[in-house]
Amino acid sequence: MKSLLTFMIVALLCVTCVSGMALAQLTQTTWQGDVDDDWFEENNWTSGQRPDEGYEAIIPYNPAGGNVWPVIDDDQQVAEAGKLTITVSGATRGSLTIKGQSVLVLGDGNAQTTTINGDVYLGQNGGSDYATLKINGSHVIQGEGGTITMRDFQNTKILENDGTGDYLTLQSSNTSCTGWPADRDCTVLMHGSAEIHVGLDNRAYVVSDDSCLKLKTDAKTGTSAGYWQVENGAEFHVETGVTGACPWEITDLDGGQFIVEDNGCVNATGPVTLNAGELLCYEQFCTSGKLILKSVSKGGGQYTGPRIYVVGGKEAKFGSAVTCGSCP
Amino acid sequence: MISRWSVVACLLTAKTLLAQVNLPPGFEVVEIAENDYGSTNADINDCGQIAFGQRQDLNGHIEVFVYDNGYITQITNGDDRNVIPQINNSGQMIWGRGVHRATVTQLIFYDQGVETLVEEYSNAPNGWSINNLGHVCWARKVSSRCPRQENLFLWDGSTANQQTFDAELSNVGPSLNDLDAFAWTYAQFCDNPWRSEVLVRFADKVLTLPSPGTQNQTPELTNSGLVVWTSSSRLLLWTGLESRELLERGGRGSLNEWPRVYVPVFDFSTNSWPAWILDVRDKDIARYLMTDNDFWYSNGSVNKWGEAAADWSEDPPNSQWRGGVLFLRRIRTGDSEFDGDVDLRDHNRFAQVMTGSVRKDRLCEDRFLDIDYDGDLDLGDYAKFQNAFTGASP
Known part of the structure; x- marks a missing residue:
């Protein structure tokens, strides 16, 4: 009887244990920056060890060692973290910089949530200072005023890790925030120039504002809380299938382009607002959302002239009455 | 089928949940050196002196202090970043310095008020260690990018000699004993995932310590050849004959010859790092929890008397860096030889x-x-x- 009871207790504990493993609990470690700004320097972390996929790497707005935030700068060492938490206090923001052809694998293969209220810099302009972010598992990046700034569109990429369930969701961490979802300070802003290959559910902001942003490879979607936007005369290339309710917007008067490439396709429900620039379609762009073409004064008697250009045989359709063909 | 590792995990989980403070018999805990910004390290010698780096603000200004039987002496006094001090039984110390709060680029040896610059290089050394002979071992990092060309150097008080000569792999995190033997992490950081072994160089041989994990690091070596280290999150002990698992998940450990091990262990229920003492015996391990708070304990050490010191911070994830040094010391009863009587x-x-x-x-x-x-x-x-x-x- 006693041995049976012992067995039952051990079994109960093991159920608890296995359940815990399914939740993929992560050990926390916090950036101190006592030695230098090297992510790989173990004494910069409270754990005395560099983070791996078993860790939640926390980057505070005020590292104990001063205003020294981590930099991943090694093209051959792969940095890992099960998830990230980057904090902010007022104008003081925690940050992580990934450059020098470096790679960060984010996630542990399970469902994890990263919180970015500060800043992530993915690559830098000029030279070969690009970077790669790999998503390992179903990963949510959430935040309230957080930014992911991407530089070097030809090389900086957001990729799936090994293709098994790798998926990225962008969203606000506080939907009660006044101004959400339109206010960027209430959510996460992913912007700049890069290629986004991993499957993406955009419930925040994806903005091309620095030469060229490309949606590639795995299909993308989003909700009405997410935005696809162009600013600063940049290009936003669609090279994969995109669905969902995100508004499509060229927000300023500097022009710029949404370009649906011949390997792209849009079958969406969000509205399209062009304050300037161009929607250029080499493949289908179809949405049941309404189209707003604005002619806005630029001063001096000049007005913007947004336009839609569709190559022969392709379609750009808007409005609730349209029937969109599905994307391949 | 439940693997052996799973069963161990279950039992440890239950143990953690039920844990309460239980100090080793004959010991008490005292707090020293608390301030708003915390400490970078705590290292105790056999004299009970504790060296620690205390942050003076959250701006990289860190000074070295030594606690000695109730008194604290400030060792450095400037505007520098002085981190991770270690102290030997003679009171000699080694620590890393970043001049004017810049990145750490120097190794400072200290003896009776005199500082000696042991190493100065463009990159921060990747670990250092001092023994009771006043010898110092450290890892020089030639490049912060692969190949990092990290190799070990040994300074005998007058001359530094290179101990390893790898152009590709990393030799880092040395722990030096009084026989000038050292344990270190031998790593291929440039692989994905990175992998490493813990090696020990004795006078006549080099041992690669057997382990179940592929990421072995943070070794500490005693004079008799015991080693504690982490292997892919497991805490292991090299007994001289075999590798023995002490914990399925543990932080960076420190040990003496008994062996008594200090180790912080992450508590998932409170998201904190409580401080544990493990007394390792032939057939079992006595576990002692030193704290009943939700603070983050990190680097620590154990002396030959079983006393331990560890630094802590209140709540680093939420930027509460207030912290200090925890001191597990012997209760003084008049029994100077710890034979159970006062005679x-x-x-x-x-x-x-x-x-x-x-x-x-x-x-x-x-x-x-x-x-x-x-x-x-x-x-x-x-x-x-x-x-x-x-x-x-x-």
Whole structure:
């Protein structure tokens, strides 16, 4: 009887244990920056060890060692973290910089949530200072005023890790925030120039504002809380299938382009607002959302002239009455 | 089928959930050096002196201090970043310095008020260690990018000699014992995932310690050749014959010859790093939890008397860096040799080492007779000693 009871207790504990493993609990470690700004320097972390996929790497707005935030700068060492938490206090923001052809694998293969209220810099302009972010598992990046700034569109990429369930969701961490979802300070802003290959559910902001942003490879979607936007005369290339309710917007008067490439396709429900620039379609762009073409004064008697250009045989359709063909 | 590792995990989980403070018999916990910004490290020698780097603000200004039997002395006084001090039994120290709060690029050896620059390089050394001979071992990082060309150097007080010569792999995180043997992490950081072994170089051989994990790091070596280290989150002990798992998940450990191990262990229920002491015996392990708070304990060490020191911060994820040093010390009963009685042997020793009522630095082993913890061995201590006297076999 006693041995049976012992067995039952051990079994109960093991159920608890296995359940815990399914939740993929992560050990926390916090950036101190006592030695230098090297992510790989173990004494910069409270754990005395560099983070791996078993860790939640926390980057505070005020590292104990001063205003020294981590930099991943090694093209051959792969940095890992099960998830990230980057904090902010007022104008003081925690940050992580990934450059020098470096790679960060984010996630542990399970469902994890990263919180970015500060800043992530993915690559830098000029030279070969690009970077790669790999998503390992179903990963949510959430935040309230957080930014992911991407530089070097030809090389900086957001990729799936090994293709098994790798998926990225962008969203606000506080939907009660006044101004959400339109206010960027209430959510996460992913912007700049890069290629986004991993499957993406955009419930925040994806903005091309620095030469060229490309949606590639795995299909993308989003909700009405997410935005696809162009600013600063940049290009936003669609090279994969995109669905969902995100508004499509060229927000300023500097022009710029949404370009649906011949390997792209849009079958969406969000509205399209062009304050300037161009929607250029080499493949289908179809949405049941309404189209707003604005002619806005630029001063001096000049007005913007947004336009839609569709190559022969392709379609750009808007409005609730349209029937969109599905994307391949 | 439940694997052996799973069962261990279950039992440890239950243990953690049920944990309460239970100090090792004969020991007490005291807090020292608390401030708003915390400490970078705590290292205790056999004299009970504790070296620690204390942040003066959250701006990289970190100074080195030494606690000695109730008194704290500031060792450095400038505007530099002085981190991860270690102290040997002679009171000699080594620490890393970033001049004017810049990145750490120097290794400073300290002996009786005199600083010696042991190493200066453009990159921060990747770990350092001092032994009781005053010898220093460290890892020089030639490049912060692969191949990092990290190799070990040994300084004998006058000359530094390179100990490893790898152009590709990394040799980092050395722990040096009093025989100038050292354990270190031998790593291929440039692979994905990175992998590493813990090696020990003795006078006549080099050992690669067997382990179940592929990421082995943070070794600490004793004079008898015991090693504690982490192997893909497991805490392992090299006994001289085999590798023994102490914990399925553990932080960076430190040990003495008993072996008694200090280790912080992450608690998933409170998201904190409580401080544990493990007394490793042939067939089991006695576990002692030193704290009952939700603070983050990190680097620590253990001396030959079983005393331990560890630094802590209140809540780093939420930027609460207030912290200090936890000191697990022996309760002073008058039993100077820890044989369970206060007898004539203790009395004779007391008579030989009395100082009078003037504080004396570095009482070392005589500190155990400073029963009132006031830094001297005087009549006040003697009065307490008389009251505690049991004679042999109490």
